[in-house]
Amino acid sequence: KTAIIIDTDPGQDDAVAILTALGSSRLEVVGISVVAGNVPLELTAKNVRIICEWAGRPEVPVHAGCERPLLRPLVTAEHVHGKTGLDGVPLHEPAMPLQQEHAVDFIIRTLRERERGTVTLCMLGPLTNLAMAIVRAPDIVGRIREIVLMGGAYFEGGNITPSAEFNIYVDPHAAATVLACGAAAITMLPLDVTHKATASLARIGLLRALPNRAGNLAADIMTTLERFDVQRYGADGAPLHDPTVIAYVLQPELFSGRKVYVAVEQNSELTLGATPVDWWGITGKPANVNYLTTVDSDGFFRLLADNLSTLP
Numbered sequence: 001k002t003a004i005i006i007d008t009d010p011g012q013d014d015a016v017a018i019l020t021a022l023g024s025s026r027l028e029v030v031g032i033s034v035v036a037g038n039v040p041l042e043l044t045a046k047n048v049r050i051i052c053e054w055a056g057r058p059e060v061p062v063h064a065g066c067e068r069p070l071l072r073p074l075v076t077a078e079h080v081h082g083k084t085g086l087d088g089v090p091l092h093e094p095a096m097p098l099q100q101e102h103a104v105d106f107i108i109r110t111l112r113e114r115e116r117g118t119v120t121l122c123m124l125g126p127l128t129n130l131a132m133a134i135v136r137a138p139d140i141v142g143r144i145r146e147i148v149l150m151g152g153a154y155f156e157g158g159n160i161t162p163s164a165e166f167n168i169y170v171d172p173h174a175a176a177t178v179l180a181c182g183a184a185a186i187t188m189l190p191l192d193v194t195h196k197a198t199a200s201l202a203r204i205g206l207l208r209a210l211p212n213r214a215g216n217l218a219a220d221i222m223t224t225l226e227r228f229d230v231q232r233y234g235a236d237g238a239p240l241h242d243p244t245v246i247a248y249v250l251q252p253e254l255f256s257g258r259k260v261y262v263a264v265e266q267n268s269e270l271t272l273g274a275t276p277v278d279w280w281g282i283t284g285k286p287a288n289v290n291y292l293t294t295v296d297s298d299g300f301f302r303l304l305a306d307n308l309s310t311l312p
C-alpha cells in the first residue's frame with residue numbers, strides 16, 4: 001500500500017478526491033490535514049469529517065491546519081462551491097472528532113516517524129500547511145516520497161484571475177516555498193491537465209448507476225459543479241481537478257507531461273500566483289517539477305468509478 005497524507009480544503013472536487021482515496025485498497029490514508037481555501041477553515045474541517053463519515057471511515061485522523069495564507073488575506077471560492085463548500089448534497093453534523101494536533105505538526109511527525117521515502121503528500125488546496133511544515137522542519141523534505149499537487153496553469157490561463165489558478169493564487173508564497181523546497185519528486189497537476197479530466201453528464205450517469213450511496217453523492221456533487229463550469233467554460237462537463245491527484249498516485253501511466261522548471265509570481269498585482277513554465281528550457285535552471293499536461297480521461301473516470309464503488 002502507498003501511504004498518503006491528503007491536505008485539502010473541501011471543496012466539491014476535494015470531496016470526490018477524498019472518497020476515491022478512501023475507496024482504494026491500494027492506499028493507506030495516514031491522515032487528512034485541512035487548510036482554509038474554498039471556504040474558511042471551520043467549514044473545511046467540518047466538511048472533511050462529513051466526507052469520512054460518508055465513506056464509513058470515522059477513524060481517519062483529521063487535523064485542522066492554517067486558517068489563513070502566509071502573507072495574504074484569505075480568498076475563498078463560494079461562487080463555485082457554495083456557502084458550505086459542498087453545495088449540492090445534504091450535510092449532517094459530523095460525530096467524529098478533530099484531532100488535537102495541528103496539521104503542520106501532524107505532517108512533520110508523520111514524515112519523521114515513517115520510514116524515509118514512503119509517504120506521498122497529496123495536496124488538494126492552497127499549500128500553506130506544507131510550506132509551514134517545511135520552514136519549521138526542513139529535515140522533512142528529504143523524507144518525502146513525492147509531493148503531488150493540484151495547482152497552477154500555463155497553457156490554459158487562470159481560473160481565479162486571467163493568469164492564476166486558485167490554489168496557487170490563494171497562497172503564492174506557500175506555493176513558491178514548496179516548489180523551491182528541493183524535494184526529490186514534485187508532480188504538478190495544473191489546469192492544463194485538469195481541464196481535460198471532465199465529468200460530462202454521461203460520465204456522471206455511470207456514477208449514479210453505482211448501487212452505493214457514495215456513487216450517488218459523487219454524482220450529485222458533480223452535477224452541481226457541472227452546472228457552474230459548463231456555463232462558464234462551455235466545456236463538455238466540469239473539470240474534476242483534485243481527483244486527478246489521487247488518480248496519478250494510483251495510475252501514473254494515465255498521465256503524461258514534462259520535467260521542467262516552474263516558479264511562482266509573488267509580486268505583480270496583475271499576475272500574482274502565475275506559474276510560468278520553462279517548457280523549452282530557456283532559463284537553464286534544473287527541473288523542479290514533473291508538469292503534467294495530458295490525461296486519458298476515460299481511464300481516469302473508470303478509475304474513479306471503480307474506487308468509489310467499494311464504499312458504502
Ligand code: BDR
Nearest residue numbers: 011014077124166167241
Ligand atoms: C482548485 O481550486 C479549488 O476550487 C478546487 O478544489 C481545486 O483544488 C482548482 O483551481
Ligand code: CA
Nearest residue numbers: 011014124125
Ligand atoms: Ca481543492
